[in-house]
Amino acid sequence: MSLSAAAGGGRWVAGEMRPVRSTVAFANPWMQVRSDDFVREDGSGGTYGVVDKPDFALVVAEQDGLFHLVEQFRYPIRRRSLEFPMGGWPPGKGGTALELAQAELAEETGLTATGWRHLGRLYEAPGFCSQGFDVFHATGLTPGPHAREETEADMEHRAVDEGELRRLIRSGGIVDATTITAYGLLLLER
Known part of the structure; x- marks a missing residue:
């Protein structure tokens, strides 16, 4: 050509x-x-x-000085990974980035939020992957039952204070780049 x-x-x-x-x-x-x-x-x-890969949404859910994380086994890295709640629409479903963030937070943690702020739109690995993601800060949290997918059966939800979140990042306890980047976006907004 x-x-x-x-x-x-x-x-x-x-x-x-x-x-x-x-x-x-x-x-x-x-x-x-x-x-x-x-x-x-x-x-x-x-x-x-x-x-x-389809785009996804990530949620920095925070209340009373606690950040809500989920932990699950990630096959490609052959270890468990502690992360902010995140995910994409299942095949055949769709909606806005905010609707996706709301759905993922409820599905993975059972939490709903009254306050939602968009922190930014990023690309996970632009050197080889087209997948983008939107980062949201969720506040005004109310607990409820989670509705995890079958592939999330081993998922655990936990809340940590900001000092522990930073220690986990520095020590390699959190290795998910999107989680660390989302926390960075939150810090830039403060």
Whole structure:
């Protein structure tokens, strides 16, 4: 394919790589892995591997000086992981980012919240994955029954004060980058 055909007209953005062909290597209801051939403005090209996953929402749930976390076994890292509640819509369902955050908090912890503040929108691993996520701060919490999915059967909910949260981050007790980043966004808002 020629550069002009690949460019599709329009102006180039500095460092842009425009796709000329995309091949799906693997797909299931939760993700897709593809290989994209691309071309740069100077005509050179290459191949890029991309993981496409649906976006998710993450909730920093805080009340009375306590932060609510969940812990579960994460197969890719072969260990349990302590994290803020988070997740995406199941296949066939959808809604706003806020609705997703509200659903995930209730599903994983049983908590509902009266106060919701959007802290930001980020991308989990933009070097190889298209998945984005919205971070919300939830306050005015009320406990209730959780409604965890079958894959979350081993999940445990616990609340820690901010000193313990920081100790867990510093000691490697929390290794989830999205949780640590979400806490950073909260600190920037204070």
